[in-house]
Amino acid sequence: MGGGYRFDEESLREFVDMVSRLMEEEREFVIATVVSVRGSAAARVGSKGVILPDGTVKGWLGGWCSENALLTVALSALKEGRPKLVKLVMSGETLKQVSEDVIEVGTPCGGEVLVYLEPAYPKPxxxxxxxxxxxxxxxxxxxxxxxxxxxxxxxxxxxxxxxxxxxxxxxxxxxxxxxxxxxxxxxxxxxxxxxxxxxxxxxxxxxxxxxxxxxxxxxxxxxxxxxxxxxxxxxxxxxxxxxxxxxxxxxxxxxxxxxxxxxxxxxGGSGRPMREVKGDPVAKVVRELRKKAEATPS
Missing domain, CATH: 3.40.50.720 (NAD(P)-binding Rossmann-like Domain)
Structure with missing residues (x-):
C-alpha cells in the first residue's frame, strides 16, 4: 500500500499511470474512491486506490481496517460488473457487513466513510x-x-x-x-x-x-x-x-x-426479436385500428 492518491496533480498523475499500466497489461481491477468522510476516520475525501482480484490494495483508503472491509464488496462488484457505493461505519467490535452497502469496520473511531467502487476490465x-x-x-x-x-x-x-x-x-x-x-x-x-x-x-x-x-x-x-x-x-x-x-x-x-x-x-441477450422481448407496438396499434373499423358501421 502506497502513500495515497489524492487530488493533487502529482498524486493524480501517479494514479493515472498505475491504471494505464494495469490496462496495458489487460488486467481487471476495481477503482475505489473516497467520496465523503464524517467524523473521525483516517481516509480523506478524494483518496483513491486500486483493488486487484487477489486482494492486493494499491493506494490509501484509510488503512488496513478500511481496506480489508472493502475487499469482499469490491470483488463482488468485479464479478457482477456493476459499481457499488459502500458506507464504512467505524464502530462495532468486529468486521461485519450490515447490509449490501453498509459495513461495520470494527474500530472505535466513530466516523463514517463513503467509498465508490468501480470495476474496470480489459477490452473483450x-x-x-x-x-x-x-x-x-x-x-x-x-x-x-x-x-x-x-x-x-x-x-x-x-x-x-x-x-x-x-x-x-x-x-x-x-x-x-x-x-x-x-x-x-x-x-x-x-x-x-x-x-x-x-x-x-x-x-x-x-x-x-x-x-x-x-x-x-x-x-x-x-x-x-x-x-x-x-x-x-x-x-x-x-x-x-x-x-x-x-x-x-x-x-x-x-x-x-x-x-x-x-x-x-x-x-446476456436472448437472441430473440426485440418485439418479442419488449412488446410489439405495431401489432397492438393494428389490432386497435381493426377493432375500431369493425365497430364502425359501414
Missing amino acids: HIPIFGHNEVTKTLSRLAQLLGFKVTVVDAAARPEDYPGARVLPSLDEAGVRLDRHTYPVLATMGRTDVDVEILLRILGKPVARVFLVASVNRAEEVLRRLARKGVPPEHLEKIESPAGIDLGASTPEELALSVLAGVVAARR
Whole structure:
C-alpha cells in the first residue's frame, strides 16, 4: 500500500499511470474512491486506490481496517460488473457487513466513510481461428464493436486484418484466454484443426466458444473431443452452429450472425426479436385500428 492518491496533480498523475499500466497489461481491477468522510476516520475525501482480484490494495483508503472491509464488496462488484457505493461505519467490535452497502469496520473511531467502487476490465477479446472471407469481415465488425481481435492462422496476413493482431499459431505467446475472451473457430471444414484448437482452449477460463460448423460437423467435433477425455462441462462452453438465425447466405451475413451471437452471450441477450422481448407496438396499434373499423358501421 502506497502513500495515497489524492487530488493533487502529482498524486493524480501517479494514479493515472498505475491504471494505464494495469490496462496495458489487460488486467481487471476495481477503482475505489473516497467520496465523503464524517467524523473521525483516517481516509480523506478524494483518496483513491486500486483493488486487484487477489486482494492486493494499491493506494490509501484509510488503512488496513478500511481496506480489508472493502475487499469482499469490491470483488463482488468485479464479478457482477456493476459499481457499488459502500458506507464504512467505524464502530462495532468486529468486521461485519450490515447490509449490501453498509459495513461495520470494527474500530472505535466513530466516523463514517463513503467509498465508490468501480470495476474496470480489459477490452473483450475475440481470437479468430481461420482465414477466409468470413473471418475477414468478422475481424472488421468485431473491432467496430470495441473488441480486441487476434487472428490465428498460418495463412493469415496482417494486411488482410487491419487493426488486428495476426499470429501463425497458438504457440505464439500472448493469446489472451480469460473470462473476457470469446474464441471463434471459423476454419470452414477443417475438423482436425478445430479439434486440436478446442483441446487447447476448452480448459481455459474463456467465456464462451463459437464453432462455425454445420450440425453434423459440430457433432463430429464434439464426439472426437469426448473420446479424447474432454468433460461435459467443458463441451458446454461451445456454441455450435455459431450465431443467430438471420437467414444468412453470404460470408458477410454469416460474420454478422456469429458476432450477434457473441454480443448476446456477452450481454446476456436472448437472441430473440426485440418485439418479442419488449412488446410489439405495431401489432397492438393494428389490432386497435381493426377493432375500431369493425365497430364502425359501414
